Amino acid sequence: MGEELRIIPVRGIGEITPGSDLGVIISTALQTQGLTLANGDILVVTQKIVSKAEGRLVSLEEVTPSAFALTIARESGKDPRHVEVILRETRRLVRMDRGVLICETHHGFICANAGVDESNLAEQHQVSLLPRDPDRSARALRERLLSLAVSGASRDEKPPRQEPLEQLAVIISDTWGRPWRNGQVNMAIGVAGLAPIRDYRGQPDAYGRELRVSAIAVADELAAAAELVMEKSAGVPVALIRGYAYSPAVGGVEPLLRDAASDLFR
Missing domain, CATH: 3.30.1330.100 (CofE-like)
Incomplete structure (x- = not known):
C-alpha cells in the first residue's frame, strides 16, 4: 500500500x-x-x-409545490417548496418518518432528501442539487x-x-x-x-x-x-x-x- x-x-x-x-x-x-x-x-x-x-442551484421562491409535496410538508414539518425539489430529484421514496425523507435519486443513490441541501449557500431560500x-x-x-x-x-x-x-x-x-x-x-x-x-x-x-x-x-x-x-x-x-x-x-x-x-x- x-x-x-x-x-x-x-x-x-x-x-x-x-x-x-x-x-x-x-x-x-x-x-x-x-x-x-x-x-x-x-x-x-x-x-x-x-x-x-x-x-445546480434552485431558488425556492421559483418553486410551486405539488399537492403531494404539501401533504409531506405538513407531516414532516419541512418547507413545501423544499419538499417539491426533493421529489423532483427522487426516483423512489424509500422511507418517510419523523421528518426524515430517505430517497433513491435518479442516479441510484439512497440518501436523505435526495441530496438536496441548503447548507453553505450564500443566497437565502436557495438549495443545491447533486450533479x-x-x-x-x-x-x-x-x-x-x-x-x-x-x-x-x-x-x-x-x-x-x-x-x-x-x-x-x-x-x-x-x-x-x-x-x-x-x-x-x-x-x-x-x-x-x-x-x-x-x-x-x-x-x-x-x-x-x-x-x-x-x-x-x-x-x-x-x-x-x-x-x-x-x-x-x-x-x-x-x-x-x-x-x-x-x-x-x-x-x-x-x-x-x-x-x-x-x-x-x-
Whole structure:
C-alpha cells in the first residue's frame, strides 16, 4: 500500500459560482500552498462546489409545490417548496418518518432528501442539487487538471515538472448518514481515474483460506478519510490524498451501488 498516507487540506478555494473553472481554481490553490500534483495523487472534491460550478442551484421562491409535496410538508414539518425539489430529484421514496425523507435519486443513490441541501449557500431560500452525472463531472475535472499540468496555464512552475502527470484520480464526495450507525460519513458519488473497489475475493487470507466476500469500497474510504481535514465551517472543500497505491482505472461509481436483486432491505 505504501509506507505513509498524507491527507492535505486544500485551502483558499473561495466562493464558487456557476461557470467557475474548478480546475484552475484548485490548481491555483495548490500552487499557493506550494503543492504540485504528482503521479498517484487523489483529489477529493465536495459535491457542493461541483454543483455550484455546474449551476445546480434552485431558488425556492421559483418553486410551486405539488399537492403531494404539501401533504409531506405538513407531516414532516419541512418547507413545501423544499419538499417539491426533493421529489423532483427522487426516483423512489424509500422511507418517510419523523421528518426524515430517505430517497433513491435518479442516479441510484439512497440518501436523505435526495441530496438536496441548503447548507453553505450564500443566497437565502436557495438549495443545491447533486450533479446530474457525478462520474462525468469527476472525469471532466480530472481531464482539466491534467491539461493544466501540461500547459502550466495556472501556475509558474520553477523548476519545471520532472515527469508528465498521467496518473491522477478524482473523487466527488457527499456526506450521508448510514443505516444502523449514528453520525455522517463522506461517501464517493463520482469517481474518475481509480477502481472504486479493491476486490480480494479468490485471494488467500493470512492463514491460507480463500477470501469469498472481501471487496473493499476504497473510493468511499478515501472520501471518508479526506473529510477529516475538510472543515465544513471553514471553507475547505478539497483534499489532496498522497501515498495510497490505488488501481488506476477509468473509474465510475456504479460498482459501489448495490443492485435491487442483492439488496436484502429493499
